[in-house]
Amino acid sequence: MTRPAGVAAVLRFARRHAGRDFTGRVRDAGLDLRPVSVETLQLNITRLCNQVCRHCHVDASPARREMMSAEAIDRSLALLAQHASIAKLDITGGAPELHPDFARLVEGARALSRHVMVRHNLTVQLDPHPITGASLAHLPEFFARHRVEVISSLPYYQAYFTDAQRGSGVFEKSLEALRRLNAQGYGAQDSGLQLNLVYNPVGPYLPAAQAGLEADYRRELLAKFGLRFNSLYTITNMPINRFRLHLEKSGQYEAYMEKLVAAFNPTAAEGVMCRTLVSVDHEGRLYDCDFNQMVDLPARGRDGRPLSIFEFDLDELLSRRIAFDDHCYGCTAGAGSSCGGATV
Amino acid sequence: MSHYYESDDLKKFGDIGKHAKALADDFFKYYANATGTDGALSKREKALIALAVAHAMKCPYCIDAYTTQCLETGSNPEQMMEAVHVAAVMQAGITLVHSVQMQNHLEKLVP
Numbered sequence: 001m002t003r004p005a006g007v008a009a010v011l012r013f014a015r016r017h018a019g020r021d022f023t024g025r026v027r028d029a030g031l032d033l034r035p036v037s038v039e040t041l042q043l044n045i046t047r048l049c050n051q052v053c054r055h056c057h058v059d060a061s062p063a064r065r066e067m068m069s070a071e072a073i074d075r076s077l078a079l080l081a082q083h084a085s086i087a088k089l090d091i092t093g094g095a096p097e098l099h100p101d102f103a104r105l106v107e108g109a110r111a112l113s114r115h116v117m118v119r120h121n122l123t124v125q126l127d128p129h130p131i132t133g134a135s136l137a138h139l140p141e142f143f144a145r146h147r148v149e150v151i152s153s154l155p156y157y158q159a160y161f162t163d164a165q166r167g168s169g170v171f172e173k174s175l176e177a178l179r180r181l182n183a184q185g186y187g188a189q190d191s192g193l194q195l196n197l198v199y200n201p202v203g204p205y206l207p208a209a210q211a212g213l214e215a216d217y218r219r220e221l222l223a224k225f226g227l228r229f230n231s232l233y234t235i236t237n238m239p240i241n242r243f244r245l246h247l248e249k250s251g252q253y254e255a256y257m258e259k260l261v262a263a264f265n266p267t268a269a270e271g272v273m274c275r276t277l278v279s280v281d282h283e284g285r286l287y288d289c290d291f292n293q294m295v296d297l298p299a300r301g302r303d304g305r306p307l308s309i310f311e312f313d314l315d316e317l318l319s320r321r322i323a324f325d326d327h328c329y330g331c332t333a334g335a336g337s338s339c340g341g342a343t344v
Numbered sequence: 345m346s347h348y349y350e351s352d353d354l355k356k357f358g359d360i361g362k363h364a365k366a367l368a369d370d371f372f373k374y375y376a377n378a379t380g381t382d383g384a385l386s387k388r389e390k391a392l393i394a395l396a397v398a399h400a401m402k403c404p405y406c407i408d409a410y411t412t413q414c415l416e417t418g419s420n421p422e423q424m425m426e427a428v429h430v431a432a433v434m435q436a437g438i439t440l441v442h443s444v445q446m447q448n449h450l451e452k453l454v455p
């Protein structure tokens with residue numbers, strides 16, 4: 001449900017007085033954060049997931065049933081065919097591989113020579129499909145055949161943080177899934193098959209510097225488990241949905257927001273991903289990013305109506321105002337954070 | 345009700361400049377340069393040293409602050425716990441090495 005305009009105005013006013021107004025902060029830094037392109041079309045095709053992670057900004061779980069319709073998938077492929085400038089398709093969820101049209105979407109985009117990225121949670125290779133019970137053990141071979149870039153969360157190179165965040169036993173399963181991806185050539189220097197890992201803090205603190213952590217992951221995963229990957233992306237936890245609830249329950253929400261606000265970095269702000277990406281929900285509605293999608297802040301056209309893939313006008317999309325809000329401080333803290341990791 | 349060591353007091357660290365601003369400014373500059381930069385030691389190594397010192401000096405503010413700082417610079421709980429053991433064993437060693445003084449004196453008294 002979208003907030004009524006009056007309530008939104010009151011909230012904006014309250015925030016400005018709490019010193020948190022993101023748009024004001026951006027303006028004070030002398031920045032004008034307009035969209036620059038739509039290089040990436042990010043589709044959130046389902047909220048169904050085999051896992052229930054503590055920090056999940058999607059609130060995904062095995063109980064969710066939202067699925068993108070076959071028409072919306074067709075329409076997304078048609079948009080890629082029409083717009084050569086949209087070079088990348090980023091498929092996310094939930095666990096997007098659980099969607100019945102997942103393979104068709106990947107094949108369609110590859111047939112159009114698009115770079116395809118899949119946000120793959122690793123364990124979905126090993127768990128039965130939460131609805132049909134089917135095995136998804138074929139995924140590493142499928143990804144390799146279509147030369148998909150695989151992007152997978154592994155909160156740490158040890159079980160302690162990984163299991164605390166993603167559930168007990170997830171670390172061991174993730175290692176097995178990584179072994180299967182490596183066996184297909186993923187992560188090998190010369191295979192061209194990209195396997196990128198994602199680190200995010202397990203609690204309300206900022207990620208460590210990406211380069212140092214990547215070196216630690218590389219050394220430890222190779223030495224202890226014989227595993228390889230390409231790059232590590234560090235991502236800041238967004239103070240929304242499940243993670244926000246956890247922060248509020250444990251009395252840490254205000255302190256976390258203060259930390260994010262204090263770490264505002266104008267250089268990171270310039271690189272926010274909403275300037276080059278558009279996010280689509282399972283009903284085809286457009287958003288500036290997956291986070292705005294989850295807090296119900298749609299991208300709006302010139303007349304204020306929410307935009308959708310069914311009436312897609314690239315020029316109108318590029319002239320939109322990005323809907324910034326409090327959670328945007330999660331993208332601009334420290335070295336910045338995006339679906340591709342740090343932005344500085 | 346008032347207590348010693350309120351966790352919220354950590355936010356007031358900057359208030360040490362209230363009555364001697366120039367000295368506080370000097371201190372915070374030195375503090376930031378010594379702990380907040382990658383130098384011959386990385387920020388991560390410095391945070392682990394600070395965590396160990398925080399334990400040795402038994403400062404709850406610093407323990408909270410440097411637990412977070414260690415995580416934010418990429419340390420893990422095993423490394424953090426080993427740093428605390430270094431602090432603990434140094435304190436034990438410092439206590440024990442003083443027994444040489446005891447023995448020296450003992451030998452004087454009991455020739």
Ligand code: SF4
Pocket residue numbers: 049050051052053055056057058059060061093094095121
């Ligand atoms: S974080 Fe990813 S793997 Fe975890 S519940 Fe959310 S969508 Fe699923």
Ligand code: SF4
Pocket residue numbers: 272273274275288289290291292322323324325327328331
């Ligand atoms: S949360 Fe979304 S809209 Fe806000 S800065 Fe980040 S990418 Fe942009």
